[in-house]
Amino acid sequence: MRVSLKQVTKAYHQNSLVLKNLNLDLAEGGFLFVAGDSGAGKTSLLKLIVGEEFPTSGTVTCGGIRLIEGAGSSLQIRKRIGVVHQDYRLMKERTVFENVAIPLFFGRHGRSTKPLNFMGSAALRLTEEVLQSLGLSTKLLDAKVKELSGGEQQRIAIARALINKPDLLVADEPTGSLDHDHTWTVMDLFQKLNIQGMTVIVATHDRDIIRKVRKPTLHLSAGSVRVDERDGACIF
Numbered sequence: 089m090r091v092s093l094k095q096v097t098k099a100y101h102q103n104s105l106v107l108k109n110l111n112l113d114l115a116e117g118g119f120l121f122v123a124g125d126s127g128a129g130k131t132s133l134l135k136l137i138v139g140e141e142f143p144t145s146g147t148v149t150c151g152g153i154r155l156i157e158g159a160g161s162s163l164q165i166r167k168r169i170g171v172v173h174q175d176y177r178l179m180k181e182r183t184v185f186e187n188v189a190i191p192l193f194f195g196r197h198g199r200s201t202k203p204l205n206f207m208g209s210a211a212l213r214l215t216e217e218v219l220q221s222l223g224l225s226t227k228l229l230d231a232k233v234k235e236l237s238g239g240e241q242q243r244i245a246i247a248r249a250l251i252n253k254p255d256l257l258v259a260d261e262p263t264g265s266l267d268h269d270h271t272w273t274v275m276d277l278f279q280k281l282n283i284q285g286m287t288v289i290v291a292t293h294d295r296d297i298i299r300k301v302r303k304p305t306l307h308l309s310a311g312s313v314r315v316d317e318r319d320g321a322c323i324f
């Protein structure tokens with residue numbers, strides 16, 4: 089899914105700009121890292137791209153649709169985006185299966201737009217597959233999320249974002265609680281899905297990941313932007 093930002097400025101309060109005149113054009117099938125110190129605006133940028141926040145001025149377009157607060161077309165686009173929130177946003181009292189499978193209930197996107205039966209065997213099979221792809225045991229399916237470790241919870245949040253085979257994955261610090269091996273299980277999976285056509289945006293503090301994966305990187309710092317372009321996947 090193509091993502092374009094034109095002259096985007098974001099201010100939560102009157103004279104404090106978080107993002108200033110940001111232009112970004114990420115082609116369909118592209119891969120972008122968003123880097124920058126704590127408070128630089130990485131989460132704010134990702135929230136604008138998934139329509140959780142809206143720009144103070146400028147435009148955000150995903151899949152050819154301009155995101156506008158309350159517009160039905162924006163909600164349709166949102167169903168084609170998988171989001172990993174920095175704070176996971178899991179239902180902690182619910183089971184792993186309930187957390188991971190819930191997007192299926194709202195309609196699959198990517199290959200089909202038909203909602204799956206939440207209780208059916210297809211939902212269970214898809215949930216097992218995505219857990220295994222992230223190195224999680226299917227024995228966890230009936231465990232409550234609150235009983236899991238931080239790293240397991242983070243991978244449950246990633247599983248939920250991926251289960252619908254989204255056209256765009258937006259992941260905010262998706263490896264922040266993971267050890268080295270699990271970090272690379274996740275990053276290798278993201279790269280494999282990207283090769284298969286999924287557009288990927290990852291915010292990370294982890295310079296090691298950015299150095300090794302070698303993709304275009306947007307560096308945010310106090311409202312300004314520096315770009316390392318690689319592979320020509322994006323134009324600023």
Ligand SMILES: Nc1ncnc2c1ncn2[C@@H]1O[C@H](COP(=O)(O)OP(=O)(O)OP(=O)(O)O)[C@@H](O)[C@H]1O
Binds near residue numbers: 126
């Ligand atoms: N809802 C909000 N209301 C007011 N200010 C906000 C809000 N969200 C973020 N900010 C401010 O915007 C700035 C950027 O925050 P943001 O969370 O985007 O940074 P970040 O780069 O993701 O940081 P971190 O690496 O710590 O996650 C911060 O100064 C923050 O206080």
Ligand SMILES: [Mg+2]
Binds near residue numbers: 130131132174260
């Ligand atoms: Mg953040």
